[in-house]
Amino acid sequence: MAISFDKAFGIHQYTIGARSARAEVLAANIANADTPGYKARDLDFSSALEQAQSRTQSGFALATSDARHIQGGSSSSLAGNVKYRVPNQPDTGDGNTVDVQQERTSFMENGLEYQASLEFLNSRISGLLKAIKGDQA
Secondary structure, eight states: OOOOHHHHHTTHHHHHHHHHHHHHHHHHHHHTTTSTTOOOEEEOHHHHHHHHHHHHHHOOOOOOSSTTSOOOOOTTOOGGGEEEOOOSSOOOSSOOOOOHHHHHHHHHHHHHHHHHHHHHHHHHHHHHHHHHHOOOO
16 A cells, blocks of 8 residues: 555645745845845745745656656746745835844744744654554563
């Protein structure tokens, strides 16, 4: 009997890559808080999640120049889902739209959601291992 990872892991297998990409964008915002003219950006999480799900389900192949190359893909190509954030504070005169408090809050929230998905996946994998090995208590 084959194991369906979509059924076993649900949406959490796709959220990991999207949350990781969002963390990079938010970290870049915080790092550029004092850069004149820098515009705060954020990842459209729902679009990134849909893209990750559809790409994995539809499958895709990388171009290779040799038969020995490994076929594979990466979920890091979610850059098309990065959008500029609408500022919620007036311009300070240097054109920078980063609100450090908002970025830190978003970064922490994203980190907690990332950790929750990892914990869920860990418990599901532990359950699958227990089912495969059998209860040896």
